[in-house]
Amino acid sequence: MKTTALTTEKAAGLRQAASLAKDLGQWRRAAWLCRRSLKVENHPATLYLAASIHFGRGEFAKADEFYYRTLATLRSQPDPQLEIDTLLQIAEGNVWRGWFDQAERCLREALPIAAKLNDAAVSKVLENTALLYQIAGRNKDALAICDRLLALNPPESAQAATAMRLRGEVQAALGRPQESAPLIRRSIDIHRRILGDTHAEVAAGLASLASFYESQSQSERADMLYREALAMTETSCGPDSPESAALLNNLASLALQNGDGDTPERLYRRALRIKQRVFGKHHPEVARTLNNLAVLYKAQGRLADAEPLFRRAIRIFETSLGRAHPQTCGCLKNLARLVAAQSKELLAKVRNLETEFRDVSQPGQPIDPRVTPFRVEVRRSPIHDVGVFAAEDIPEGARVTEYTGKRAPRRNLPARRVRNRIYCVRLDNRTVIDGAIGGSGAQLINHCCDPNLRPVREAGRLYLVSRRAIRAGEELTIDYTFSRYVEMVPCHCGSPKCRGTINRK
DSSP states (O other): OHHHHHHHHHHHHHHHHHHHHHHTTOHHHHHHHHHHHHHHOOOHHHHHHHHHHHHHTTOHHHHHHHHHHHHHHHTTSOOHHHHHHHHHHHHHHHHHTTOHHHHHHHHHHHHHHHHHHOHHHHHHHHHHHHHHHHHTTOHHHHHHHHHHHHHHSOTTSHHHHHHHHHHHHHHHHTTOHHHHHHHHHHHHHHHHHHHOTTOHHHHHHHHHHHHHHHHTTOHHHHHHHHHHHHHHHHHHTOTTSHHHHHHHHHHHHHHHHTTOTTHHHHHHHHHHHHHHHHHOTTSHHHHHHHHHHHHHHHHTTOHHHHHHHHHHHHHHHHHHTOTTSHHHHHHHHHHHHHHHHHHHHHHHHHHHHHHHSOOOOOTTOOOOTTTOOSOEEEEEOSSSSEEEEESSOBOTTOEEEEOOOEEEEGGGGGGGOBTTBOOEEEOSSSEEEETTTTOOSGGGOEEOSSOSEEEEEETTEEEEEESSOBOTTOBOEEOOOBOTTSOOOBOOOOOTTOOSBSBOO
8 A cells, every 4th residue: 555655646746747847848858757657657647648748749649649548547537527628638639630520529528527517617618619610610500509608607707708708709700790899898898807807818808809800900909909918918827828929929910911010020920939938849839820920021022031931830730730731731822822922033033134144145146347357157066055157267366356345343253144154254353354245246255175266465455366277167266264273164175185174274
């Protein structure tokens, strides 16, 4: 007997420590303590705590395993309240995943157990049922449950006030504003009178009323009520509570609709920090805020900032809710729209670049006769793309053409790339000539390791002079002599003296 008592005491101590770690957001420590406690004693309360840890982290499948183990253990160790709580949690997990039929079965199973316990337990089950029907869009069924709640509880009780608020929310969803607002206001008044001005239930009523005004496009009243609800929630539940994070999300969404500058980002980021601290980094609540923040960035044109947030949210939704869940699909659609916007943006940039740096490598491009005294022509080249060919014999030492174009500082050379081609030639230590802009056609002359032209710089101008006699039909070439200290570029000139790269050795 003494050994059994010590074992029970040790298991209870570990369970208490695990519960404290969970409240502090120390999920791994809490799970480890639960495992230790279960090795000592297979207690239903410990199983329930382990399930709630997995649930809080968005690991719904693992949570279900422990919740059902809890129910199995309760058959030999009955605890009606724990059984009801377990069924409610299983139902909530099913709601998260969109499994409304399974959630309803759990609530129906919990109701007769609650009826044997007390009216408060019945009210709790009915409230969850009304919320389920509301989320599932079964508004008429939700109204019927709210009526049962109102009939079950005294008219001025806190439970009746909660039922009024739920009924008001459903009436708003049905498009009946005349019936919705008075019910929500009355529920707030009753909760204030019974629970005090700063209670979480009062804050929940104010948030519902704010949502109603938001749906009626009364943004200022909605914003005022959301802020009042947030102040109450931070007082009653703490500034880092999930309830506070939910209200921050609402405020951010409202601010985004009103085009309120940087406020939405600040609010979303604060909500995200709270949710990551409370739920961990892999919970669907975290993914929801990531998705909202990414939508904000997309609306602001910050596409590069939005993409990783969408992808992270999708990974979380797929892991916790499944690939076919509406939340996952919605986030995938958002990412698809983002990628389309990115493609459109990239295409616009390409068009701008093509306008600014027109592609001068098309066959038939004329060679400027003002700087080329000999007849030359542009056609396809066996060396690369297109090249310049002599259309008549050219003697040795003749100025074949002048290299012209826009003059630019050498320090800007990396920015002057066009489709992996560089048409810039050094004029002196400070200046380059960019043949892509205003070039004479000499920019099309290809590289060769044994060229027939050489550059000559005179009086701030650059001429290409024949190194030897050039026969009609021969391609004009020059040695680019790229630096050996930059990326090596292979050479395909085909000359017997080819060094293998355009770079100097």
